[in-house]
Amino acid sequence: MKKLRIDMQALLFLLPFLIVYVLFTIWPMIKGIEMSFYKWTLIKKLKYVGFDNFKRMFQDDQFWAAVWHSTIFVFLTTPTMIALAIGLALIANRKSRLQKLYRSAFFLPSILSVSVASYLGLFMFQPYTGFINGFLHALGILPEGKEVFWLTEPSLAWIAIAALTLWWTVGFNFILYLSAMQEIPDDMYEAASLDGATRGQMFWRITLPMLNPITRTILMLQIIASYKVFLQIYIITGGGPLDSTRPIIQYIYQTGFRKNDLGYAATMSYMLFAILLVLSIIQYVISNRKEAV
Amino acid sequence: MRRKFSTLIGALFLLSLILSACGSSDNSSKDSGGTSSNKTNETASTGSGEKVNLSFWTLFDGGDGDNMQALVDKFNQEHPNIQVKNTKLVWAEYYTKLITAVGAGNGPDIGISHISRLPDLINQGVATELDEAAKEAGVDWSTFNQNILDASVYDTKHYAIPIDTHPFIMYYNKALLKTAGLLGEDGKPIIEQSADGFIKFLTTLKEKLPKGKYPFALSNTNDDPFRLWWALYSQQGGNDVVSDDLKSPEIDTAKAVKAADYIKDLYHKYNFIKLNDPDFYKTFQSGNAAIMMTGVWATGTWEKTKGLEFGAMPIPKIYDQQATWGDAHTIILPTTTNEDPEKRKAALIFANWIADNGQIWAKAGHIPAKPAVFDKPEFKEMPYRSDYVSVASTVKFPKHSDKNWQIRDNAMFKYLNEIWSNKMSSTDAFGKIQTEITKILSE
Numbered sequence: 001m002k003k004l005r006i007d008m009q010a011l012l013f014l015l016p017f018l019i020v021y022v023l024f025t026i027w028p029m030i031k032g033i034e035m036s037f038y039k040w041t042l043i044k045k046l047k048y049v050g051f052d053n054f055k056r057m058f059q060d061d062q063f064w065a066a067v068w069h070s071t072i073f074v075f076l077t078t079p080t081m082i083a084l085a086i087g088l089a090l091i092a093n094r095k096s097r098l099q100k101l102y103r104s105a106f107f108l109p110s111i112l113s114v115s116v117a118s119y120l121g122l123f124m125f126q127p128y129t130g131f132i133n134g135f136l137h138a139l140g141i142l143p144e145g146k147e148v149f150w151l152t153e154p155s156l157a158w159i160a161i162a163a164l165t166l167w168w169t170v171g172f173n174f175i176l177y178l179s180a181m182q183e184i185p186d187d188m189y190e191a192a193s194l195d196g197a198t199r200g201q202m203f204w205r206i207t208l209p210m211l212n213p214i215t216r217t218i219l220m221l222q223i224i225a226s227y228k229v230f231l232q233i234y235i236i237t238g239g240g241p242l243d244s245t246r247p248i249i250q251y252i253y254q255t256g257f258r259k260n261d262l263g264y265a266a267t268m269s270y271m272l273f274a275i276l277l278v279l280s281i282i283q284y285v286i287s288n289r290k291e292a293v
Numbered sequence: 294m295r296r297k298f299s300t301l302i303g304a305l306f307l308l309s310l311i312l313s314a315c316g317s318s319d320n321s322s323k324d325s326g327g328t329s330s331n332k333t334n335e336t337a338s339t340g341s342g343e344k345v346n347l348s349f350w351t352l353f354d355g356g357d358g359d360n361m362q363a364l365v366d367k368f369n370q371e372h373p374n375i376q377v378k379n380t381k382l383v384w385a386e387y388y389t390k391l392i393t394a395v396g397a398g399n400g401p402d403i404g405i406s407h408i409s410r411l412p413d414l415i416n417q418g419v420a421t422e423l424d425e426a427a428k429e430a431g432v433d434w435s436t437f438n439q440n441i442l443d444a445s446v447y448d449t450k451h452y453a454i455p456i457d458t459h460p461f462i463m464y465y466n467k468a469l470l471k472t473a474g475l476l477g478e479d480g481k482p483i484i485e486q487s488a489d490g491f492i493k494f495l496t497t498l499k500e501k502l503p504k505g506k507y508p509f510a511l512s513n514t515n516d517d518p519f520r521l522w523w524a525l526y527s528q529q530g531g532n533d534v535v536s537d538d539l540k541s542p543e544i545d546t547a548k549a550v551k552a553a554d555y556i557k558d559l560y561h562k563y564n565f566i567k568l569n570d571p572d573f574y575k576t577f578q579s580g581n582a583a584i585m586m587t588g589v590w591a592t593g594t595w596e597k598t599k600g601l602e603f604g605a606m607p608i609p610k611i612y613d614q615q616a617t618w619g620d621a622h623t624i625i626l627p628t629t630t631n632e633d634p635e636k637r638k639a640a641l642i643f644a645n646w647i648a649d650n651g652q653i654w655a656k657a658g659h660i661p662a663k664p665a666v667f668d669k670p671e672f673k674e675m676p677y678r679s680d681y682v683s684v685a686s687t688v689k690f691p692k693h694s695d696k697n698w699q700i701r702d703n704a705m706f707k708y709l710n711e712i713w714s715n716k717m718s719s720t721d722a723f724g725k726i727q728t729e730i731t732k733i734l735s736e
Contacts, residue, residue, distance in 0.1 A: 042389065043396030043417060126571040149569050152513070152714060240514070242711060257389050259699060259736070260417075 032266045040263035053267035063268060065243065066251040067275070073233075073247060074226040076162040081222055082215060084170050089177035090203075103178070110171030118235035121164035125150040125236075154244040157237050161245065165232060169225075173218050180214040181207065216287045223283075224276055248272055345639040347377045348401040352387035356593045356657045364653050368646055375639045377403070388414075391627065395419045400627040403640045406453060408444045408621040412695040415452055420625040422450045423641065426634065430641035437648070441621050441662050444690035453623035454644040457651065457659035459588045460619030460688045461520040462681050463609065464595065467602040469583040473501035482584075486610040488555065495565045498583045509565040510573040510582035514710045517573075517587055518556060519701070520618035522709060524608050525552035527616035527689035534705070534730060539694040542730035546723050553712050553719040555611070561715050569714075588619075589684075592658030592677050605677045607684045619688030621662065624648075660685045696733050704729035 036053055039046040057063050092102040109117065124131045127147040136142035150160045184207065192202050230249035233239060239246030248268070256265030353361050358381055365379045380401070382390055388410065394400045396419075406414055414420040427434070434442060437455060445453040470476040475483050475497060484494045498508035511517055529548040536543035559565050570576055577585040578598050586608065595603050608617045624644035626637055647654070651661025652671040660682050666672055667682050691697050704726050711717035717725075 041417070042392045043419075122571075127569050128567070129571060147569070152569055240707075240710065241714065241716075242707060258702070260392075261736070 032269060035263050035266035036270055038263045039261075040266070041260050042257070042262060045263075049263070053264050056264065057267055057271060062243070062251060063248075063271075066246050066248040067272075069245060070227050070229060070247040070249070072158065073162070073165075073229050074223055076158060077165055077226050078219065078222045080162070081166055081170060081173060082218060084166055085173035085177050085218070086208075086211070088170065088174045089181055090207075092174070092178055093181045106174050107171035109168050112168065114168075114231040115235060117164065117168040118232045121160065121232070121236055122151075124164075125160045127151075151237055152241055154241060157241070157245050161233055161236055164236070165229070168232070173222070176214055176218060177211065180211050184210045216283070220280060220283050223279055227272065227276055344373075345375050345636055347375065347403055347636060347640055347643065349377050349379050349403040349643075350387070350391060350401040351379055351381055351405050352384045353381065353405075354384065357590070360654055360656050364647055364650060367650070367653070368643060372642070372646075375643060377643055392417060392419055395627045395629075398630045400629060402626070402629065402636055403643065404625050404627045406623050406625045408441070408453070408455065408623050409691050409697045411445060411453055411623065411625070412447075412693045412697065414625065415447060416695040419627055420452050421628055421632075422452055423454070423626060423637075424451050426626065426637040426641050427451060427454075429634070429638040430645060432641055432645045436663050436665060438662055438664055438685050440686045440688060440690075444621065445623055447693060453625045454641065454648055455621050455623045455662040456644075456648045457654055457662050458619050458621040458685050458688055459590055459659050460681075460684045461517075461524055461586060461608060461617045462589055462684060463584055463586050463606050464577065464591065465584045465604050465606070466577065466580060466582065467604055468580070469498075469502060469506060472503070473498050473583070480604060481606065482604070484609055488611050491609050491611055492563065495559070495563065495584075499563070499565060502583060505581065507565070507567050507576065507582045508584065509559065510570065510576040510585035511559075511566050512573045513560070513566075513569045513713050515706045518713050519705055519709055520588075521556055521586055521608070522549075522552050523618040523689070524616060525555060525611055527618075528552075528610065528612035528614055530613060532689075533692045534700065534726070535692055535694050535696075535734070537692070539692060539696075540734060542727050542734070544723055544727060546720075549723050550719040553709065553722070557712050557715065557719065560713060589658040589660060589681065593656060596677075605680050607681055607687070615687045616689045617684060617687060619684070619690065621688075621690075622659070694734075699733050700730055703733060 088106045150156045237245045252265045252268050256262045441455045495508045531545045531548045534544045576582045651666035708722040
């Protein structure tokens with residue numbers, strides 16, 4: 001009886017959030033399933049089309065190209081992100097006078113909004129007046145009168161987008177690694193140094209294995225977040241040239257709101273959801289098996 | 294130390310949540326602003342003879358936004374019985390919001406539409422036919438420029454009141470042309486109006502201009518080179534890229550390729566244009582380019598630029614006939630739940646009045662839709678505009694396809710950009726454009 005009362009009280013406190021959550025997150029998700037079976041414009045649902053949207057999706061080259069672009073982005077940014085975050089955390093974890101400066105400097109870009117970060121990226125990479133080309137000119141690597149067009153060559157554009165994203169989002173992962181490093185007991189290092197281990201050995205044999213659990217978490221979060229990449233690419237290259245950097249979310253957005261085809265956009269959203277679900281399950285199974293051993 | 298640090302992490306986490314929340318709340322507050330202003334109008338009395346309150350959604354910002362607000366204020370002052378409330382929406386989201394709001398029955402009484410977007414709005418049931426209300430409001434269709442008006446008429450029915458046209462024209466820097474000896478006594482450029490003549494003009498500029506100055510400022514992607522292509526294609530008699538029944542692509546490939554190759558050479562053969570210029574407006578504005586081409590809306594910007602001595606003129610006649618790209622702003626009456634005739638009449642009185650007072654709207658550079666405005670002293674006093682008003686009759690508007698914007702964004706821009714960056718031949722590009730348009734039209 002008493003327990004029920006406490007539960008009711010808890011529910012009362014949860015209610016404001018719960019209502020908003022159900023109304024704006026759960027309900028649209030359910031609605032999305034319905035939409036994917038209809039021809040549905042911005043204004044109204046037109047007609048039931050069964051699995052036509054799904055059939056269309058499996059034959060749509062542009063959809064698969066966009067999925068592939070998001071995948072490229074995941075491959076480009078996930079390993080580099082983990083390496084960079086560990087590197088920065090190692091620097092900031094050393095006993096040094098600049099420790100506080102390192103910590104805030106590495107985290108600072110993360111507080112920028114996506115549009116601010118992307119415009120900074122544009123200023124850095126644009127030809128003639130951009131910082132990168134100016135720097136290359138100053139070093140004499142790039143001859144006078146020649147420009148590198150970072151944003152209009154597909155492979156260079158990927159580098160620019162990945163570099164910007166790393167700089168902008170590494171802060172959060174850096175913090176996670178830093179706190180995990182501080183959780184590693186000092187006596188392990190002490191014992192290792194008594195046994196004559198070098199710094200490199202300590203890093204490979206102690207630090208990295210001890211970071212394993214957090215690495216798994218970061219890996220999963222990072223893959224999911226990277227598949228949802230949209231705004232920085234939209235601002236920097238617009239998905240071009242020739243849609244060669246257009247990620248799946250941009251294609252969904254264009255289909256839904258520019259081409260006015262919400263039904264098909266919902267279908268593709270659920271496909272993305274399925275891809276992420278499968279990846280998460282694989283990840284979960286693998287990490288569970290490891291822990292069991 | 295450890296505990297201190299974990300609180301720091303917690304604080305940063307919270308901070309990032311708050312910051313990301315700020316980003317998204319921005320949109321929703323704008324949204325609710327729009328609908329709440331609309332509701333106040335719903336509740337206002339609408340009986341005949343009484344005061345009529347109208348909601349008006351616009352997509353203008355900057356100079357355009359100020360001029361439209363000035364027009365609305367002036368109208369409200371002169372018409373105590375009709376009060377118009379102007380809600381400014383963000384341009385990039387305007388059409389999506391208009392379409393969804395009208396679909397949900399919360400649309401405004403008056404809206405703005407580009408003339409090229411009109412077919413889509415009509416097809417979706419957002420824009421309504423106006424003939425009856427126009428008769429009541431005393432709109433005289435013969436007072437509009439025929440070329441602009443024709444683009445807003447569907448099967449002899451009127452769907453919009455055009456208030457301007459904003460075509461693609463050419464601007465020139467008088468000081469730089471003078472150094473190159475290409476400025477006439479009358480302050481106008483000395484150009485022979487032909488394909489070779491224009492190249493010769495630019496070649497002379499390239500030879501005579503000081504180092505670091507470019508003959509021609511134009512972007513490498515999307516809108517402006519597309520507009521130039523459209524102008525040159527139309528000058529050869531090319532008529533849009535879709536068939537008359539709007540069901541299939543219809544490109545006059547020989548003309549399309551000729552126009553595209555001509556423009557491509559400006560970039561890559563003659564090097565008149567700074568490649569991948571990040572901001573070609575700025576290149577011209579800071580006096581680093583002799584000519585530039587864009588829409589007439591730039592006139593207002595150049596006027597406000599200190600030390601820029603410029604002139605404006607129609608795009609030179611490179612081929613057989615005078616023609617250019619252009620769009621137009623029109624006023625539409627979106628579908629509402631009760632279709633109140635009093636409101637519709639009042640709305641068209643307002644729309645017609647806006648078109649009549651084009652001299653205020655022309656401040657940003659637009660060409661008024663009613664030729665009578667050209668003779669008003671306030672209009673004549675403004676420089677530059679009169680040099681290009683003739684263009685209103687030579688704008689080649691797109692055909693009435695509801696897929697105009699999709700074709701432009703997803704077929705034309707995409708492959709033309711490849712030509713401008715010298716990665717695809719014009720013939721290949723138009724082959725791909727043809728396939729892409731077929732696909733868009735079949736969806």
